[in-house]
Amino acid sequence: MDLLSIKNLEIEFPSRRGTVVAVNDVNLTVQPGEVLGVVGESGAGKSTIGNAVIGLLEPPGRMSGGEVYLKGEQINNLSSEEKRKIRGRRIGMIFQDPLTSLDPLQTVEQQLVETIELHLKLGEAKAKERAIDLLHQVGIPNPELRVKHYPHQFSGGMRQRVVIALALCAEPEVIIADEPTTALDVSIQAQILELMRKLCQEKQVGMLIITHDMGVIADITDRVAVMYRGNLVEEGTTQKILGNPDHPYTKSLISAVPRPDIRLKRFPMVDYIEKEEDRKKLLDISTHWLGQARDFDAVEGPLVEVEDLVMTFVTKPAFLKKNRQTFNAVNGVSFEIRQGEVFGLVGESGSGKSTVARMISGLYKPAKGAVKFGGTNLTEIKSEKELDYFRRQMQMIFQDPFSSLNGRMRVMDIVAEPIRFHKLTSSNAETEGIVMDLLEHVGLGRQAAVRFPHEFSGGQRQRISIARALATRPRFLICDEPTSALDVSIQAQILNLLKDLQEELGLTMLFISHDLPVIRQMCDRVGVMKMGELVEVTETEKLFTAPEAPYSQELLSLMPKLDNLSQQGLQVEGA
Known part of the structure; x- marks a missing residue:
């Protein structure tokens, strides 16, 4: 039975x-x-x-x-x-x-x-x-x-x-x-x-x-x-x-499955789902809005510099400071992200990856240390107006799309909000046209504009978040598990999209993921975090072929092997 x-x-x-x-x-x-x-x-x-x-x-x-x-x-x-x-x-x-x-x-x-x-x-x-x-x-x-x-x-x-x-x-x-x-x-x-x-x-x-x-x-x-x-x-x-x-x-x-053993030039087009004319249309959209010249100041050296970041959380509050119980979620983390580079952060849940991202974006104020963007120390800026100039240049895609989207706003207004806030267009018609193009760009279609977030599946909500993040034509994109809610076909499309954006715009990214095969496909260099500390920073291929830190070796040993997947039609990088 x-x-x-x-x-x-x-x-x-x-x-x-x-x-x-x-x-x-x-x-x-x-x-x-x-x-x-x-x-x-x-x-x-x-x-x-x-x-x-x-x-x-x-x-x-x-x-x-x-x-x-x-x-x-x-x-x-x-x-x-x-x-x-x-x-x-x-x-x-x-x-x-x-x-x-x-x-x-x-x-x-x-x-x-x-x-x-x-x-x-x-x-x-x-x-x-x-x-x-x-x-x-x-x-x-x-x-x-x-x-x-x-x-x-x-x-x-x-x-x-x-x-x-x-x-x-x-x-x-x-x-x-x-x-x-x-x-x-x-x-x-x-x-x-x-x-x-x-x-x-x-x-x-x-x-x-x-x-x-x-x-x-x-x-x-x-x-x-x-x-x-x-x-x-x-x-x-x-x-x-x-x-x-x-x-x-x-x-x-x-x-469309990310491969743990090889690095691909590009994920294969999912022929049964994504038609060639649709893909060409997406590339046309990217030049319509995202490909326009951005009026940001030129930067010499690394775009992002993280110096000795420390983040402390109070686990047990008390009136007297000596009676409080605290723990360091991030402890002395330092790294730099070069212009046009995709820098990955991996590690266990609770290792401090997302906390580092939130300190870089300004959502958390570090207990110690500094975050520099284009040579400017953001942790020292007090003026909100001055900070807005840098906030427009960096956008964040969060892990949980449902909690990061306003459930009472239609998708049109969610995606248009950063455009309106930074006054990037001269009319509502222009704003709406850009939003429609962005929705097409992330594979939702224009009909999504009149709907609310709860009317979409988890993967579709994440695409709304990505469209919103692209709305200001940012220079730096923080991706906190951007594809964790997506099925493999849509994940492949989004990762290809991010690859295209990086090539066309020289986009710089901090890419946080627990999915090691995705990290291998997307990142130029990788930092490995454990219990709030950075244990290794190295080139991506070196991490996957010759990891040095024992913790990195342990992570890679636990990665699904997927040995029996066919590799027919794949374009291997360097081949």
């Missing part, structure tokens, strides 16, 4: 403009101890299937056909109360966005204990012990201390680990994991995947894992199902799908 069986599933979303079919006649099964991967583009219907299984389809979405069975028992026709009893206890769910699945007003301990007591009927003391043990299992250091903290006191990767602990706490029979490792660095990703695989094997838990990360697919899944525009286009063993796919869409997806 199948552990989980999805038969002829159809899901539709009625609207004033007509009915959108999100999932069309999909059949899937998961056996005890098996891991089934579901891949496809953002908006293909992957997460919608997961939400339908546990009865969490957002209105007006509805199942218009099909059945869902758990151990032979039909569960899609149960009442809301009966479905609530199944969620968490028999079917665990790991959501893509940890911020929206955690209660900001409760500590991690309160949320874990509440779930454990509800489903396992343990006493409070036993539930607290299990909560600490779960945090330890998912790799959170000092779990006895961190269990008392609130979600906002964790980094993005740490929050995702808490969400995974929540899904595991009631020992479910099936786990539906929606992008469970998106925010995790390679060391924790390897640990989490090993934990999931061990759970499936030892306790015969079935897992439906929804992801765009082919490294995750290669490491953990037994079978793979490929979705395209609501349809299941191909299904087979992991080795077959990754090594010798049949469907043209699957072949396009595989060709």
Whole structure:
């Protein structure tokens, strides 16, 4: 008997403009101890299937056909109360966005204990012990201390680990994991995947894992199902799908996967998705707005210089300074970024990468040290007007697009805001024309301008953030995990776009990522961070072929190998 069986599933979303079919006649099964991967583009219907299984389809979405069975028992026709009893206890769910699945007003301990007591009927003391043990299992250091903290006191990767602990706490029979490792660095990703695989094997838990990360697919899944525009286009063993796919869409997806072993001149064009005329159109747009001459002063030497940066956070406030508890998130970090260079920062979640980026951009004020931009010490400038001149030259793409976009503004106004703030155009018509071009440029289309952020998938929201960052024609772009929410085909397009921008404009970038294959494809030099300190700075290829620091060697050893991926049609740099 199948552990989980999805038969002829159809899901539709009625609207004033007509009915959108999100999932069309999909059949899937998961056996005890098996891991089934579901891949496809953002908006293909992957997460919608997961939400339908546990009865969490957002209105007006509805199942218009099909059945869902758990151990032979039909569960899609149960009442809301009966479905609530199944969620968490028999079917665990790991959501893509940890911020929206955690209660900001409760500590991690309160949320874990509440779930454990509800489903396992343990006493409070036993539930607290299990909560600490779960945090330890998912790799959170000092779990006895961190269990008392609130979600906002964790980094993005740490929050995702808490969400995974929540899904595991009631020992479910099936786990539906929606992008469970998106925010995790390679060391924790390897640990989490090993934990999931061990759970499936030892306790015969079935897992439906929804992801765009082919490294995750290669490491953990037994079978793979490929979705395209609501349809299941191909299904087979992991080795077959990754090594010798049949469907043209699957072949396009595989060709777009960043390679950990070689550096490419350019990601292959995803023929099945991205048409040649569309790509030419994008390049035309880049010369229309982004390619115009920028009125910034010339710079001699490095564009960005970071000198002995220190950032201290207070973990326990107190009236007397001597009674406060603090820790250094960044401790004595120094590096420089040359003009026209892409400088990468890698390291574990919580190592200080994003904190360094926020100090460079001015969002955090360093406790010590200096940030120089074009020779000017930004940490000494007091005038907001003077700072605005430099802020226009540097823009930031954040890791979590949903929290960085104003949910009450339409996309038109979100992208236009920096253009209007810096007074870069002479009329609203000119501003709107530029916004439309930028939306086309990042692959959203002009129709996206009238919609709100919540109407888009996670990957589409990140493209809105990228369009907004490009709006001021910046000289320096800070990319904090810019492709972590994107499926591989869109990731390839965005990375190609960033490569084009760098070549056309001499754009300088700080590129932060936990995805080492992406770092290899994008960066000229790389800095490796561990626990707030910079342990190695070197040329990218040297890092991947001959890393010097023991921590760098450890990171590279944990990187997914993807040995069985076809390399047909790839243009290798230097070949």
